[in-house]
Amino acid sequence: MSNPLTDMADGDTFPVGLQKKAPLRERLVPWAFRAPLVFMLLFFAFPMAMTVVFSVFERTMFWMEPGFTLFSYENFFFSARLVNFLNSMKYSVISVVICFAFGFPIAVFVRKSIPQIAQHRVVLLFILPFMVSEIIRVFALRPVLQRNGLINTTLLDLGIIDEPITALLYTHTGVVIGEVLSFLPFIVFSGFLAMEAVPKFIFEVCDDLGVGPWRRFKDVILPLAAPGIFAGSVFIFVNGLGVALLPNILGGAGAVNAGLIATQAITALDFPLAMAVSAIMMTTLMTLLWVGHRLFDLTKILTPLS
Amino acid sequence: MNDYENILLHRLKWTYLLLVVLTLMTPVIYVMYISFNANGFGANEYAFTLEFYGLIFSDELLIGALRWTLMLAVVVTLIAIPMALLAAKYYKAADNKLFPVFLLLAPLFVPPDILGSALLVFFKNLNLTFVWLGDQLGMSLFDSWFRLSFLTATIGLIIYTIPYSFVVILITMGRYHPEQTEAARACGANGWRAFWDIEFPQIRAGVFSACAFTVILVFNEYTRTSLLKGGFDTFTTVLISQMLNTGMSGQSYAMSALVSFVAIAAIGSIIIFTMLRAETLSRVARAKAEPVMS
Numbered sequence: 380m381s382n383p384l385t386d387m388a389d390g391d392t393f394p395v396g397l398q399k400k401a402p403l404r405e406r407l408v409p410w411a412f413r414a415p416l417v418f419m420l421l422f423f424a425f426p427m428a429m430t431v432v433f434s435v436f437e438r439t440m441f442w443m444e445p446g447f448t449l450f451s452y453e454n455f456f457f458s459a460r461l462v463n464f465l466n467s468m469k470y471s472v473i474s475v476v477i478c479f480a481f482g483f484p485i486a487v488f489v490r491k492s493i494p495q496i497a498q499h500r501v502v503l504l505f506i507l508p509f510m511v512s513e514i515i516r517v518f519a520l521r522p523v524l525q526r527n528g529l530i531n532t533t534l535l536d537l538g539i540i541d542e543p544i545t546a547l548l549y550t551h552t553g554v555v556i557g558e559v560l561s562f563l564p565f566i567v568f569s570g571f572l573a574m575e576a577v578p579k580f581i582f583e584v585c586d587d588l589g590v591g592p593w594r595r596f597k598d599v600i601l602p603l604a605a606p607g608i609f610a611g612s613v614f615i616f617v618n619g620l621g622v623a624l625l626p627n628i629l630g631g632a633g634a635v636n637a638g639l640i641a642t643q644a645i646t647a648l649d650f651p652l653a654m655a656v657s658a659i660m661m662t663t664l665m666t667l668l669w670v671g672h673r674l675f676d677l678t679k680i681l682t683p684l685s
Numbered sequence: 686m687n688d689y690e691n692i693l694l695h696r697l698k699w700t701y702l703l704l705v706v707l708t709l710m711t712p713v714i715y716v717m718y719i720s721f722n723a724n725g726f727g728a729n730e731y732a733f734t735l736e737f738y739g740l741i742f743s744d745e746l747l748i749g750a751l752r753w754t755l756m757l758a759v760v761v762t763l764i765a766i767p768m769a770l771l772a773a774k775y776y777k778a779a780d781n782k783l784f785p786v787f788l789l790l791a792p793l794f795v796p797p798d799i800l801g802s803a804l805l806v807f808f809k810n811l812n813l814t815f816v817w818l819g820d821q822l823g824m825s826l827f828d829s830w831f832r833l834s835f836l837t838a839t840i841g842l843i844i845y846t847i848p849y850s851f852v853v854i855l856i857t858m859g860r861y862h863p864e865q866t867e868a869a870r871a872c873g874a875n876g877w878r879a880f881w882d883i884e885f886p887q888i889r890a891g892v893f894s895a896c897a898f899t900v901i902l903v904f905n906e907y908t909r910t911s912l913l914k915g916g917f918d919t920f921t922t923v924l925i926s927q928m929l930n931t932g933m934s935g936q937s938y939a940m941s942a943l944v945s946f947v948a949i950a951a952i953g954s955i956i957i958f959t960m961l962r963a964e965t966l967s968r969v970a971r972a973k974a975e976p977v978m979s
Contacts, residue, residue, distance in 0.1 A: 415772035416775070416789075419788045419789060422844060426804055426806075427795070429807055433810070485701075492698065500960065503956050504702075507952055508709035511905065512945075514905075515716070518925075518928055522712075522726050522727075527727050563709065650806055654803070656802075657799045
């Protein structure tokens with residue numbers, strides 16, 4: 380099997396013992412393939428790890444200075460911020476459940492009932508809304524959900540309600556609606572990849588054995604597709620906790636998540652607090668991914684792509 | 686029960702699928718609808734107009750922001766796509782796939798505000814370190830390397846877009862048979878020629894799709910760009926600041942709709958292009974497979 384890491388190097392081969400040293404250009408080629416990883420280590424992994432260090436720095440008037448203090452963590456854990464954070468966790472879990480209930484059956488349907496050649500095109504349909512800026516989609520929800528918005532006027536015109544529903548916007552419900560509409564495509568994508576692990580004949584075997592849809596889902600599909608479902612759920616949960624614009628634009632009083640706490644801290648020039656929130660979010664994410672990997676081996680999701 | 690035995694159930698499932706797509710698109714479609722209304726949002730009477738679109742193109746601030754956005758999109762695409770391609774090649778050959786896949790896909794899971802804040806503080810500290818280093822050495826050469834600028838915004842956006850382009854390219858590479866590279870090498874082609882003449886034409890669609898995705902993602906991105914950009918404005922940062930300061934005006938609706946039109950046109954073109962290409966390829970394959978009648 381050819382190896383791209385060495386294939387791109389344009390070198391002759393020499394018998395052992397007579398091998399001359401390859402020119403510098405050829406020796407550098409395998410490193411070119413590692414360049415993206417080095418870049419990600421330097422500008423992604425390292426800055427994310429440094430949030431822990433910066434979070435214990437001391438706050439100054441406009442910036443921070445090296446030192447060791449746990450004041451930012453105290454500021455987070457012993458204030459209303461913790462209650463807001465835990466509340467946003469609760470609403471993120473609700474969003475995950477709703478996204479799964481609406482999105483996963485679509486992934487199963489596409490894999491099970493649509494010819495293989497057309498499956499990717501159907502999934503592309505879900506990329507369409509995702510390609511419109513998230514902030515525009517969230518802003519666009521305001522005229523849809525507000526008192527004289529599309530939903531209320533339609534329901535009033537149809538005579539289904541007598542008065543406009545006010546709970547749709549500037550409430551936790553509004554945030555959940557925003558999260559579901561923003562992140563639902565991800566459960567379809569991850570579910571679609573996960574369903575690769577469920578061969579089509581399994582459905583026929585279940586039919587032949589007289590297994591009902593619920594048992595088929597619980598005992599066959601769910602265990603096989605677990606890595607993809609877990610990855611999609613973690614994505615929605617973490618983004619529900621961290622995307623500030625959702626509570627900022629759609630939420631009311633008390634609708635505050637970790638992302639909003641971090642951006643508010645930056646606006647208030649409290650950089651150590653912003654870093655403490657980032658560190659807490661990263662710890663939450665890493666813990667979830669580690670647990671998921673131990674339970675389901677998350678690399679299985681990319682097996683179909685390899 | 687097989688879906689094809691119960692055609693009504695099959696159609697119901699299709700209807701549900703399309704209904705979900707429509708629901709996801711409803712806010713955007715509604716904004717497009719309002720953007721053509723001279724009387725604006727909530728008016729009883731609908732009067733079609735293109736006036737708000739005209740206002741966009743006569744606004745110099747917006748045109749300047751559009752220029753910056755396009756420049757950012759082009760630079761990020763030119764760097765991120767070759768990086769994603771190299772990363773995908775590395776991933777395919779690597780024995781331990783966990784480390785590269787984790788590193789390349791992890792930015793997907795980090796919320797924009799968290800990544801943006803972490804990079805903002807990191808770059809500010811890095812800049813201070815470089816300034817200090819310059820002071821120690823008695824030179825000002827390092828002073829502006831990591832000051833919030835086009836460079837820091839580019840780095841932030843590469844981190845954001847690389848997982849998407851990596852996955853898109855990896856999907857197309859999955860269909861490529863590496864034996865063809867081996868055959869080319871056996872025929873005397875060097876590594877670069879084998880890649881450029883044999884492999885690249887087969888993964889070209891994926892690479893171009895990744896380019897389109899990257900341009901759209903950069904064009905649409907707000908949080909990371911606004912935190913890392915420094916002194917210039919992009920289309921979305923102008924749009925959002927207008928929305929936050931003056932509320933949704935007719936021009937805001939038109940700007941939102943315009944961005945959405947561009948994105949939908951780009952992704953729609955990709956879908957149509959891939960469908961037409963698949964059709965052409967299958968027609969050619971069928972023609973080749975037909976027995977020669979003499």
